[in-house]
Amino acid sequence: MKKLYLSVLAVSALLFGSCSDFLDVQPEGSAITNAYFTNDQQAIDAIDGLYKPLHKETVFGRDLFWEQGAACDIVWGRTRNFNSLATLSYTGDEEPLRNSFDTFYQVMSRANWIIKQLLDKETRTELSDVEKRSLGEAYFMRGMTHFLVAYRYGTDKQGVPFVRYEDFEGEYDNSIPPQQPTVMDNYRLIIEDMDSAIEYLPKFEEYTEDERGRAHQAAAVAYKAKVYAYWATWDESQWNNVITMVGLLETEYGRDLAQTFDELFSSDFADYWNAEYIWSIPSTGGVNGGGSDFPGVVLENKGWGVYNGWGQIKPTLDIYEEMAKDGAGNDRLVRSILEYNQEFQFFGETMRFASSSDLEAGFQVNKYMDPFKYANAIADGYVNPNGDWPTARVNFPLIRFAEMLLFRAEAYIMTNQPELALSDLNRIRERSNLTLLDHTPTMTDLYHERRCELAFEFTDHLFDLKRWHRSSNSEIKALAEKELNSRPRVRNYEDRTSPTSAFTIGYYADYPNKEPYQDYMMVFPYSPEQVTKSNGLLKQNEGY
Incomplete structure (x- = not known):
């Protein structure tokens, strides 16, 4: 170049x-x-x-x-x-x-x-x-x-x-x-x-309302925490720096969890810059709103005839089942994934989910759907009228404080302080009304929480698996190896247009074969x- x-x-x-x-x-x-x-x-x-x-x-x-x-x-x-x-x-x-x-x-x-x-x-x-x-x-x-x-x-x-x-x-x-x-x-x-x-x-709080979304001190501290966590793949002493950085985000920068999981993905400006915000691609909606077009990318192709979604990047049965371990219909699952017959609001209509377009998965990402619920979503500036650039008014997180707590919990476990990880993991679970852990956390707990909490966000679950595959912890290494060598499963419906249709379970049809994972594949x-x-x-x- x-x-x-x-x-x-x-x-x-x-x-x-x-x-x-x-x-x-x-x-x-x-x-x-x-x-x-x-x-x-x-x-x-x-x-x-x-x-x-x-x-x-x-x-x-x-x-x-x-x-x-x-x-x-x-x-x-x-x-x-x-x-x-x-x-x-x-x-x-x-x-x-x-x-x-x-x-x-x-x-x-x-x-x-x-x-x-x-x-x-x-x-x-x-x-x-x-x-x-x-x-x-x-x-x-x-x-x-x-x-x-x-x-x-x-x-x-x-x-x-x-x-x-x-x-x-x-x-x-x-x-x-x-x-x-x-x-x-x-x-x-x-x-x-x-x-x-x-x-x-400056600190985030020193910005005017019009300047929010620019880099700030806490965002740099958070990236330091993430860099140290990835560095720990090669040098486990770096886990101590992760613990220090996350503590600094709490004490020096006042970062905390948002009150509800819904608040994180709300289209209400009152919720936009909540305590959990660290770094994102903000979008204010409307034709000049900018931001990421990911909310429209993951929307049903052609948006059930209402709006030009792209129908790409669909959840699997595997992640659905992982989330359902916390109980069918739990808050985090319902807010993250649309499944057949699940009720949702779309441009002022109450709909029940079904997906008849393109390759079958049986699910849709639900985290970024809030702007699409309004009857006048386009006229009122929540959704870009240009379906070829389907941005919407929703904060699109790249790093939020929950991920920092998950990194600290992982650091505690990897530095032989697993009892200290319990509080960080339970803070996240309590926020989504999930049953609290009642035992000393293991890397299996960490795997579950990180995978479910951050699903469909740009936190890089794939690289989590790759770095865990190199871990000295045999428990997380085995979990990573299993997923890296697995093929994703989906639901295949007898009548894809019917929200109540019966289904069978099978592998995703578009790429039936997968190479056995080897260590060199950790990088591209x-x-x-x-x-x-x-x-x-x-x-x-x-x-x-």
Whole structure:
């Protein structure tokens, strides 16, 4: 991939230009930077250009979630041309992998440039408050996108390409970013970026109402907790840092659980920024609401003739049964999954769920359905009228405090303090009116809670399984191995149009075979094209 050379002669080149050739050895010339960051609005525009790509369909809109097909919580719902993602037959050339890889390096490159320019300006004059915040946002976004590449491609044998422009005297010399020796080296650099972000960012409460949704200190602390949890895959001493970070979110930043599970996925602005919020892709609804189109992606294809849902990414019988272990019809299950004959509101009508479109699963994701319940959902701005970009007014969490409690509970168990995990797990269960655990938690309890609580969110259940497969804890290793080597099951209905139809149970029809899971599959292969373009400087992952 070519490196990114930014020109401020055209702001659009800075904010929206491609850097999909980030590792190519061919230089293109020098950047012109002395006309930028002369006022606060330019800093705001530059940072907004970092956020924008993440809302796209190719990242958190949909494509990043296709990877989850290799676990047993979701199936495609419609025929795709990259079943290798679900069958563990990775090539690196799958379109979803290539698109997200390119986008993350694009954001890293832009963030690198912004950081370098603002640090240089800081040596000459004091930055304004907006510029300081912008510098913090750039550090945060560089760290976040770096992390999303690092854990999905990096191992203890080799890390992923990364360079900091500010480490060069003068301008970045346009050399190919070096592949870090190990993923732990990437994690160390990500932690450093999040520490720098905390130094410059405000707390969430310091933002005005119009500024909410921007990076803030607690979000950086939460990513540090997640990085340390993933780092613990290779170095179990990092679990202690997870415990420290989650404690800091409670004591220093006042993070807590929302009062109800429904509140998390409410379309009511009064619920939008609840105590559990840490980091999300917010959407205000309506034609200009932005945000992720995932709520429309998972909606029944053609929306029962009312609205253009896409009919993709369907729940499996496996995740339904896992949730039902807490009792049929429990709050968390009902709010997470629509099953046949379940009542719901859709554009002012009371309906009972049935699904007659595309490949059969028997279920639909229900977490993001709240904006679609209103009779005038489009006219009142809850749902985008453009079904080709089906955003809706619902906060789309990337990290929420419940996940932090789950990481801390896991850390307690993995550091031989399982009795301390009980409180964190029961806080989550109590919030959804589930029976409280009455025993010292095990990794089986942790597996169940993490899988059920965070289902259909971008928390990466598949990578949970992959990191657990390397765990020193034999209990979680066995659970991960079982799911990684299982095929997802669905319900097949005699009359798909009837909510009360009888059904049989079978394997999902679209990808009948699956490769036996092996350790090298923990990470994805780099696209062979990228390896070739790097002139041999990008080393392919072992096993591919």
